[in-house]
Amino acid sequence: MGTEHSKNERRSSMFFLKKGQKLPAWEDALLSGKEPKALLKRGLCYVSLSLIMKGMTSVPDFLWGLPEVQKLNLSRNRLVMIPPSLGKLDRLAVLNLCGNCLKCLPKEIGLLRHLKVLFVNMNCLTEVPAELSLCRKLEVLSLSHNRISQLPPSFTDLTSLRKLNLSNNRFVQIPLCVFALRSLDFLHLGSNRLENIAESVQYLINLQIFIVENNNIRTLPRSLCFITTLELLNIDYNSIQTLPDDLYLLHRLPKIAWNPMDKGLHLSHNPLARPLPEIVEGGLDVLFNYLRDKKEHS
Numbered sequence: 691m692g693t694e695h696s697k698n699e700r701r702s703s704m705f706f707l708k709k710g711q712k713l714p715a716w717e718d719a720l721l722s723g724k725e726p727k728a729l730l731k732r733g734l735c736y737v738s739l740s741l742i743m744k745g746m747t748s749v750p751d752f753l754w755g756l757p758e759v760q761k762l763n764l765s766r767n768r769l770v771m772i773p774p775s776l777g778k779l780d781r782l783a784v785l786n787l788c789g790n791c792l793k794c795l796p797k798e799i800g801l802l803r804h805l806k807v808l809f810v811n812m813n814c815l816t817e818v819p820a821e822l823s824l825c826r827k828l829e830v831l832s833l834s835h836n837r838i839s840q841l842p843p844s845f846t847d848l849t850s851l852r853k854l855n856l857s858n859n860r861f862v863q864i865p866l867c868v869f870a871l872r873s874l875d876f877l878h879l880g881s882n883r884l885e886n887i888a889e890s891v892q893y894l895i896n897l898q899i900f901i902v903e904n905n906n907i908r909t910l911p912r913s914l915c916f917i918t919t920l921e922l923l924n925i926d927y928n929s930i931q932t933l934p935d936d937l938y939l940l941h942r943l944p945k946i947a948w949n950p951m952d953k954g955l956h957l958s959h960n961p962l963a964r965p966l967p968e969i970v971e972g973g974l975d976v977l978f979n980y981l982r983d984k985k986e987h988s
Contacts, residue, residue, distance in 0.1 A: 800824035
């Protein structure tokens with residue numbers, strides 16, 4: 691029975707190749723004389739396919755005949771577009787497209803209803819299709835190092851999203867839809883063009899890591915101090931002169947941090963008004979005590 695099934699699977703694969711006529715030479719080279727299914731790796735969690743650093747400028751057609759793929763890595767190639775056929779891979783849970791030359795994503799990405807992780811960082815995107823919000827199981831999304839300045843309002847539907855990286859883009863303000871993503875525990879907006887943080891940030895009640903380094907932020911909203919889940923707050927390299935008195939409420943911040951990887955409060959390279967620079971040198975407890983006393987006596 692198993693042998694017969696194997697034969698049928700082989701015929702099906704070969705039929706796909708015949709129907710698609712002769713494969714281009716570069717696709718033949720990728721396959722190295724094997725059938726497309728031979729490239730699949732079956733792990734404990736996913737059926738995966740990796741085509742990293744293959745110098746590809748387009749996605750090989752044989753890929754669309756492999757609907758069982760759950761984890762697909764096409765990173766670090768020279769892809770300029772992803773065709774609508776992407777929607778055929780409707781079992782995908784993890785898709786890595788980082789390090790290509792993509793200017794847009796097909797709207798058919800919304801057909802990937804099982805997608806949990808999507809990396810499209812280091813591309814040339816200027817916008818994100820609204821259809822991505824149909825991927826309701828999405829938990830991790832990286833759009834860093836692109837040219838994006840806004841997000842579709844429909845992103846409010848991504849209620850399962852926990853980690854969002856929008857760093858190194860062209861945002862002047864945090865998109866309003868982001869504040870509706872209550873499950874977020876990681877939000878990176880470093881190296882954009884932010885001038886402020888809206889009071890609505892307080893709705894991100896599960897946020898643990900918030901990075902807004904290297905922007906043009908002048909003040910921090912008081913409501914930021916009510917996100918008591920924060921363990922890392924990075925406001926390095928901004929234009930902040932004063933700190934909100936209620937900052938001491940962020941009791942999970944362990945220290946003033948200087949190493950980018952450390953949890954804590956990062957606030958170096960800001961034009962803090964005196965006496966704050968000297969107080970910060972004393973550590974986080976000294977700073978929080980100062981802010982608490984200041985509030986009590988104001």
